[in-house]
Amino acid sequence: MTNDVRSPLVYRIAFASLQGMGVDLARKLLDVVGSEQRFFEMSEKDLRALTRGRSKIYRDDYRRDCLQRAASEEAFIREHGISATYYTDEAYPHRLIEAPDAPAMFYSLGQCNLESAHVISVVGTRHATQYGSRFCDTLIGELATRLPDLVVVSGLAYGIDIAAHRAAIKHGVPTVAVLPRGLNCIYPAAHRPDAVAIAKRGGMLLTDYTSQDQVQKGNFLARNRIVAALSDCTVVVESAGSGGALVTASLAMSYNRDVMAVPGRCGDEFSAGCNKLIATNKAALITGADDLMATMRWESARQEPKPMELFPELTREEQAAVDVIRDRGEIHINALAEALGVPVYKLMSTLVELDYKKVITTLPGCRYSMA
Numbered sequence: 001m002t003n004d005v006r007s008p009l010v011y012r013i014a015f016a017s018l019q020g021m022g023v024d025l026a027r028k029l030l031d032v033v034g035s036e037q038r039f040f041e042m043s044e045k046d047l048r049a050l051t052r053g054r055s056k057i058y059r060d061d062y063r064r065d066c067l068q069r070a071a072s073e074e075a076f077i078r079e080h081g082i083s084a085t086y087y088t089d090e091a092y093p094h095r096l097i098e099a100p101d102a103p104a105m106f107y108s109l110g111q112c113n114l115e116s117a118h119v120i121s122v123v124g125t126r127h128a129t130q131y132g133s134r135f136c137d138t139l140i141g142e143l144a145t146r147l148p149d150l151v152v153v154s155g156l157a158y159g160i161d162i163a164a165h166r167a168a169i170k171h172g173v174p175t176v177a178v179l180p181r182g183l184n185c186i187y188p189a190a191h192r193p194d195a196v197a198i199a200k201r202g203g204m205l206l207t208d209y210t211s212q213d214q215v216q217k218g219n220f221l222a223r224n225r226i227v228a229a230l231s232d233c234t235v236v237v238e239s240a241g242s243g244g245a246l247v248t249a250s251l252a253m254s255y256n257r258d259v260m261a262v263p264g265r266c267g268d269e270f271s272a273g274c275n276k277l278i279a280t281n282k283a284a285l286i287t288g289a290d291d292l293m294a295t296m297r298w299e300s301a302r303q304e305p306k307p308m309e310l311f312p313e314l315t316r317e318e319q320a321a322v323d324v325i326r327d328r329g330e331i332h333i334n335a336l337a338e339a340l341g342v343p344v345y346k347l348m349s350t351l352v353e354l355d356y357k358k359v360i361t362t363l364p365g366c367r368y369s370m371a
Contacts, residue, residue: 006067007074011036012086014070016105017210018057023087023102040067073210082183083108095119099229099255103208106226107183110204112151112174114230118298121153121227121252123245124160124237125270130364132238132270133163135262139235140164142289144171146300151176153230155223156191156205160237160245165194165203169356174202178226180219184211193349197356224248233258233296235286239273246273249283258295260286312357317342317350322370325360330369 015021015036032051033039039047044060047053056062077084085091086105093114096102122140124132143150152168154161156177168175177198179187183205186192199205208226209219224247228234234252236259239245249259261283264271277283284295293300314322324339325331333351337344351368354360361371 006037006071008037009084010067010070010074011040012105013073013084013210014063014066015039016086016103017066017070017073017213019055020057021104022100023097023104024100026087026104039063069210069212073212076184076211077107080183081109093230095231096226096229099225101225102229103226106206106208107210108204108206109183110176110199110202112176112202112204113149114151114176114204116149116151116174118147118149118296119151119153119231120292121231121234121248122160122164122237123154123224123227123234123239123248125239125243125245125273126157126159126161127270128159128163128238128364129270131264132160132262133362133364135237136160136163137167137170139286139289139292140167140173141171143292144173146289146293147298148301150174153178153227155180155227155244156186156188156195157220157244158188158191162191162194163362164237165198166352166355166362169194169197169201169203170358174204176204176206176230178223178230179205179207180209180223181207181215182209182211182213183207187215190348193352196349197352201356220244221247225251228252228257229255231257233260233292235259235292236261236274236277236283238262238264238270240270241272241276243273246277249277253282259283260292260295262286312359314354314357314359315350318354318357318359321347321350321354322359325368326370330363330367333366333368336368 040063044058047058084105084107140152150173152164152173152175154164165175175198181187186195195205224244228248228251234249236245236249252259261274261277263285264274278285286292320340324336333344337347355362358371360368
């Protein structure tokens with residue numbers, strides 16, 4: 001189809017972007033065709049005859065468009081320091097490659113060790129309660145003192161996801177945010193400061209979508225397979241009777257991963273899913289770090305306690321926010337922005353830093369109080 005001189009990375013990006021492409025299909029096609037470059041250089045007629053395939057991925061125009069988009073994507077990732085990891089690369093994590101629907105390539109920002117000995121996923125409802133948010137903080141804080149190589153995976157969504165990421169950074173634990181779109185745009189936008197903090201503080205932003213992929217509703221459920229597959233176990237903190245968290249739990253079970261669920265009161269909407277998982281023996285009950293350590297048969301590692309910074313240094317903006325929060329006791333972000341005379345989007349990064357410094361506590365409903 002083409003004899004243009006292109007880098008091996010362009011061919012890999014293009015090949016991984018073919019409709020329906022995953023590790024299993026990639027292996028089957030390359031066993032027949034030989035290489036990614038040859039797949040794009042062959043004519044449609046020869047390719048269909050060799051593979052006996054009828055999919056549109058063999059069409060000349062479709063493959064030509066994929067190559068053009070891949071060339072643009074290569075320029076984008078090089079410009080922004082993004083890593084592209086192909087399924088044959090040594091850096092491709094062994095947990096993920098075990099999943100039958102693993103992506104042929106993923107893109108990432110950050111230097112988190114995806115091969116760490118202890119990796120957990122923490123998922124749940126977007127409508128987290130104070131109970132759920134505090135459970136995330138307590139669980140991850142306790143695990144951090146026992147497992148020096150702990151990594152926490154979630155989806156950067158509202159509710160339990162962001163509570164897990166923030167708890168991880170607060171307690172010095174690397175965290176991986178699996179995104180439903182390319183790295184050119186963080187979603188939701190309100191969590192952009194958290195995404196920056198994740199990448200800067202030993203974590204990683206990860207996606208199998210390119211910057212040119214259209215955002216579709218199915219992306220949000222599709223990314224859950226990566227959240228589940230990257231981890232040794234999935235902890236469902238709060239969930240209604242249906243939703244993305246239960247999909248993640250189901251996927252984790254299909255990958256032979258352990259699933260744990262936090263029990264809640266009968267009748268609570270966002271405990272219904274967790275209680276059902278426990279009642280049907282699809283998830284082990286978890287009330288804290290002891291339960292997780294026992295279920296996973298993980299042993300605590302001895303660690304020297306980290307000196308706690310009693311009086312962290314605050315910027316002028318941070319101190320102003322602290323003064324208002326201390327005076328009000330508990331305040332909504334809109335009221336805080338009005339009191340300080342700053343836009344909410346500028347205030348968000350200040351509040352994220354204060355939370356990570358353990359000066360304030362983030363509450364459900366965009367409310368804040370002193371820690």
